[in-house]
Each structure stands twice: as C-alpha cells, then as structure tokens.
Amino acid sequence: MTTQLFRHTGWMVVRQVRNLMREPIWIAMMVIQPMLWLVLYGQLFKRVGAQGPASGSYVEFLTPGVVAMNAFFGGMWSGMAMIADLDRHVIDRFLAAPTVRVAIVLSQVVRAGITAILQALILLLVALALGVRVHGGALGWLVVFAGAALLCGVFAGFSHGIALLMRKEASMIAAANFVGMPLMFLSSILVSIALMPGWIRAIARYNPVDWGAHAMRNAVLTGGHWGSTGVYLALLVAAAAATSLFATWCFRAYQRSL
Amino acid sequence: MDAIVAEGLRKRYKDVQALDGVSFAVREGEVFGLLGPNGAGKSTTVRVLTTLTQPDEGRAFVAGEDVVRHPNRVRGSIGYVAQDSGVDWEATARENLLLQGRIHGMAGKPLHARVDELLELVDLRDAANRVSRGYSGGMKRRLDIAIGLVHRPRVLFLDEPTTGLDPEARAAMWVEVERLAAAESLTILLTTHYLEEADRLAERVAIVSRGKVVVEGTPDDLKRDLAGESVTVELAEANGQVAEAERVLTALTDDVHVDGQSLRARVPNGAEAIPRILGALDDAGIPVAAVTTARPSLDDVYLHYTGRDFSSEDEAGK
Numbered sequence: 001m002t003t004q005l006f007r008h009t010g011w012m013v014v015r016q017v018r019n020l021m022r023e024p025i026w027i028a029m030m031v032i033q034p035m036l037w038l039v040l041y042g043q044l045f046k047r048v049g050a051q052g053p054a055s056g057s058y059v060e061f062l063t064p065g066v067v068a069m070n071a072f073f074g075g076m077w078s079g080m081a082m083i084a085d086l087d088r089h090v091i092d093r094f095l096a097a098p099t100v101r102v103a104i105v106l107s108q109v110v111r112a113g114i115t116a117i118l119q120a121l122i123l124l125l126v127a128l129a130l131g132v133r134v135h136g137g138a139l140g141w142l143v144v145f146a147g148a149a150l151l152c153g154v155f156a157g158f159s160h161g162i163a164l165l166m167r168k169e170a171s172m173i174a175a176a177n178f179v180g181m182p183l184m185f186l187s188s189i190l191v192s193i194a195l196m197p198g199w200i201r202a203i204a205r206y207n208p209v210d211w212g213a214h215a216m217r218n219a220v221l222t223g224g225h226w227g228s229t230g231v232y233l234a235l236l237v238a239a240a241a242a243t244s245l246f247a248t249w250c251f252r253a254y255q256r257s258l
Numbered sequence: 259m260d261a262i263v264a265e266g267l268r269k270r271y272k273d274v275q276a277l278d279g280v281s282f283a284v285r286e287g288e289v290f291g292l293l294g295p296n297g298a299g300k301s302t303t304v305r306v307l308t309t310l311t312q313p314d315e316g317r318a319f320v321a322g323e324d325v326v327r328h329p330n331r332v333r334g335s336i337g338y339v340a341q342d343s344g345v346d347w348e349a350t351a352r353e354n355l356l357l358q359g360r361i362h363g364m365a366g367k368p369l370h371a372r373v374d375e376l377l378e379l380v381d382l383r384d385a386a387n388r389v390s391r392g393y394s395g396g397m398k399r400r401l402d403i404a405i406g407l408v409h410r411p412r413v414l415f416l417d418e419p420t421t422g423l424d425p426e427a428r429a430a431m432w433v434e435v436e437r438l439a440a441a442e443s444l445t446i447l448l449t450t451h452y453l454e455e456a457d458r459l460a461e462r463v464a465i466v467s468r469g470k471v472v473v474e475g476t477p478d479d480l481k482r483d484l485a486g487e488s489v490t491v492e493l494a495e496a497n498g499q500v501a502e503a504e505r506v507l508t509a510l511t512d513d514v515h516v517d518g519q520s521l522r523a524r525v526p527n528g529a530e531a532i533p534r535i536l537g538a539l540d541d542a543g544i545p546v547a548a549v550t551t552a553r554p555s556l557d558d559v560y561l562h563y564t565g566r567d568f569s570s571e572d573e574a575g576k
Contacts, residue, residue: 019348093344098333
C-alpha cells in the first residue's frame, strides 16, 4: 500500500512537472520573478532594512526573505493546478481508476515543494553573484532548501484545500490574495523584527511565513542558532502536515459531492 | 452472467432526487443503451456504477463486484469515458495513455505495446507525440476512449460519447464504437440523449425518465410493442384550432401529442386511420396542411412510456 502510494505520487509529480516545463512563460516567471524581487527590493528598502540582528548588507538580509516569499507565494498559488485538473475532469478520470486517492493531492504539494527548492537555488546563486555569503555553509544551504520546501508545502496544502472547496479560479485568486498579502507583511520577510511595531511582532510569531524567514535567515546571516532553526523547521513540518490533512479532508468533501 | 446489475439505486442531491429506484441488468458482451433526456439520471447512474459516487440506497455489481464494498476491484475492471473529456491537455496522447496504464498496474513492454496498439486503433498514431491541447474535439474524444481501454477492461462506460461533436464526427464515432465492441469483446454501457444513437449502437436499451427506468428491451421490440404507426397532422391555420384538433384526435387515436401546429398520435393502421382523421377534422372545420404516417420510432416509444416528448423535455432539462 505504501509502495503504491509512493509510485502513484511519483507518476503524478512527473506528470505535473513535465506539464509545467511545457509552459515557457511559466519557466520565465519562475526564474525571473525571484531575481526581480531580490534586485528591486534590494534597492527599494536599502536604507530601511539592514538594522537586523546581524551585520552585513541589506541584500544579505533580504535574500532569505525573498526565498521565503517565493516559497510562500508559490505554495499559495499552487492550487490553481488543481482547479485546472478539476475543470478538465482529469481528477474524475483518476478517481474512476484504481488511483491511490492521497497521491492525487500529495503529488501537488510535493510538486510545489520541488519548485520552491529550484527557485531557492536560483535565488541563492543570484545572491552569491551580488556578494551574499551563506554563513551557515553546507548545512545553511540545506536549511534554506528545507525551509523553502516546507514553507511552500504549508501553503500548498492550504491552497489545495481552498481550491477543492471553491473549484473556481476567480474565488481562488480572491482567497489567495486575501490571505497572502497580510501574511507577507505580518512577517519579517522585508524588514527586521527590530523595526516592527510591537503588535505586528506579536502576530508574526504565529505566522508560518515568519518561521520560514527566521530559519533561513539564521542559516544565511548568522550561520548559527541551529537550535532555534530546528524549532522553526519542526513547526513548519507540523504546519505542513496540518494543511496537507486539511487538503485531504477537502478532497474527500469533493469526492462526496460527486 | 450479467456484467452489470443495478438494483433499486436511489441518490439524492440536496433538493433533486437524481435516482429514484433505478434497476436494470446488462449481459456480458452486450452494448446496452441508457436513453433519456438531460437530467433524467443517466450520468448519476454511471457515476454510481463507476464508483465515483455512492448510492443512498440500492446495490450495484459491475463485473461481479459490489461497487460500494469493493470499489477498487470494480475500478480495475472498468473503463470510464466521462461525458466531459478527461484528457490532460498539456500531455501528449501517448503520455496520457502511459500514465493511465501505470495507474492500472501495467508497465514496461506490454504497456508500450498496448499503447501503440490503441493509438493505431483510434487513429491517433500521427498525433501521438503532440500535446493534446491542439487536438480537435473528435480527436480528444477518441483519445478519451483509448484511455478508457488501456488496461483491457471488461466493461466500458461511455457517457454521452458524441455530445458536442459535429454530425460528421458523430457518425465517425459510431463506426468507432461498433468496431471497438467487436474488436475488444467488451460489455459497453452507453448513455445518450440521441435516439438515433441508441437505435444504431445498442442491442438493448433502457429508457430513463425522472430517475427511473420506465422500459427496457431491444429497440426493435420496443418499437414493435408499440403496435401500429404514428400519424402526424400539420394544421393549416393558427392557434385556436389546435386544442379543438387535439380533442378530435384524442377521440380517434392514442398518445396524442401537440407540438406547435403539428399533432402526433398513434394508430393501429395508418392507411385505415387517415381518412377517418381527415373526415373528423373536416367535420370540425379544421383545415389540414399535411398528414404523414410512419413506423414508430424510438421517439414514439419515449413519448408513449414517459408521456412527454423527447426533444421538448430535453430542452427543459438544459
């Protein structure tokens, strides 16, 4: 049963990644957008941000933040793929076959996570060219990749749940914006905790986006605080599990509605 | 043995009783048609039989397995071609088929050989490695059918296989289905709201109306049971006289049905009835433009058993 789950999930991931690779615009967006953010925000907030917990340039401060932002938005929008599959009745076709049910949702979350890791890699390479150093070394790189995948997974689970409940693109876009924008600004993605008003700081503590940003910032900027980094990653694992369960529950609700 | 058995299936969606006790049986190797207008319950029946949804009441067996208790066993032995195409647009025909085969536990050379065979069978070999987004409606439909056949199912469900196709593609699809039924020795359950389609393809049909099977049999038997012929009277002038004409015909014939300026009815013998009908209408002072008789069609069968005109109910169902 478990091997079946892995195999089916694997085939579904291959299908989705292959389909995405056929969209040149999507690839361009995936590569260019994060770089744009890094360069643009790097300029925009140059004078604001650098008063972080560690020394270094603002770009260095910003890099983990942009990685987190990308992973978070990538996850948030990943449910659109589910809506496309629902619209084209691909899901129903899989359901009438002996497909492992969980694989249909799980593969989407895994695919989103893989995308987030690829984007994190691109971002880190661009950041290196801009003079950023990953102070955490090899472990630091790993933490960035894990953080990106997990953060993306948290919101991919959420996004797919919403997609399965709403089943309409327009509603999905509205929901993603409604939830996404506040979560981004209620985190330390762009500015250091030290610069935030107290109430935002209080809220940010419970924001998974902030957990991811913190873990990755530890890995890039300080190359230390591994204890707290571990706690943040563990929190992300728990949150990703919770939203994946939510997505699975929504998938059952969809099946019942047939 | 029966390949499909449905016993008293009931299913309610909020305020709609989609199935209200559907029962029928399909013999192995048979092409069976579920015939009825949109909203009659055909697609819901198929969704129950393909394990996509569970009935509130009743039981169903497909290929000998209970659809509620052993859904995965059923899934392994059926092919399902839904009303709406399930083709993955971003994938090629070959990729669509390979994935479906893998889900059904096929792999390696046998899978690739089967995929090649099917691409040939549904005439998609030249397009096999092109992304299916660019396919025509007919090509997508043929790919859908191939997807339903990859794992050599024992039972194939074709839900409205020609809806949305132009007449030419529809005729081609009929030839296709006939060929498949012979080549793959399948049991096929076909739903349609095209009477000619059921007449042409199905060995037996069940007419579904408002969530129930109202009659079941071969198209010929059903037509023969409706002894006699159908008479259509076209009135020459307008409105007030339609009701009057209906009264006249009701006295002389069965199953009178009004559709605008024309009235349809059933009589034992057309040649004998026409003079009497014309005489009676003349006595009533109703001018007639034309009278025709015909052997009963499935349309007449439908009208007889449901009391409703097929095409008009179909419009209402949309």
